Amino acid sequence: MLTLSANWAxxxxxxxxxxxVHKRLRLRRLREIREYYEEQVTYVIRTGHADxxxxxxxxxxxxxxxxxxxxxxxxxxxxxx
Numbered sequence: 001m002l003t004l005s006a007n008w009a010x011x012x013x014x015x016x017x018x019x020x021v022h023k024r025l026r027l028r029r030l031r032e033i034r035e036y037y038e039e040q041v042t043y044v045i046r047t048g049h050a051d052x053x054x055x056x057x058x059x060x061x062x063x064x065x066x067x068x069x070x071x072x073x074x075x076x077x078x079x080x081x
Contacts, residue, residue, distance in 0.1 A: 002010065
């Protein structure tokens, strides 16, 4: 049987281990989310820019960066499309 101080040492070791594992998993998940976000932004920019050359470039939400970037007159004037 373990002594009282050994019990405390085991509990502290378990807490430290769980904290480190949680931190590592949290950082891994954050990295996945960041990669997904960057991928989606890249996709929207590429497809959004391609849509600007079509006949109706003003399909983006009012005030969005893509609408302004594409030069949509209604986005510059603040009109809802």
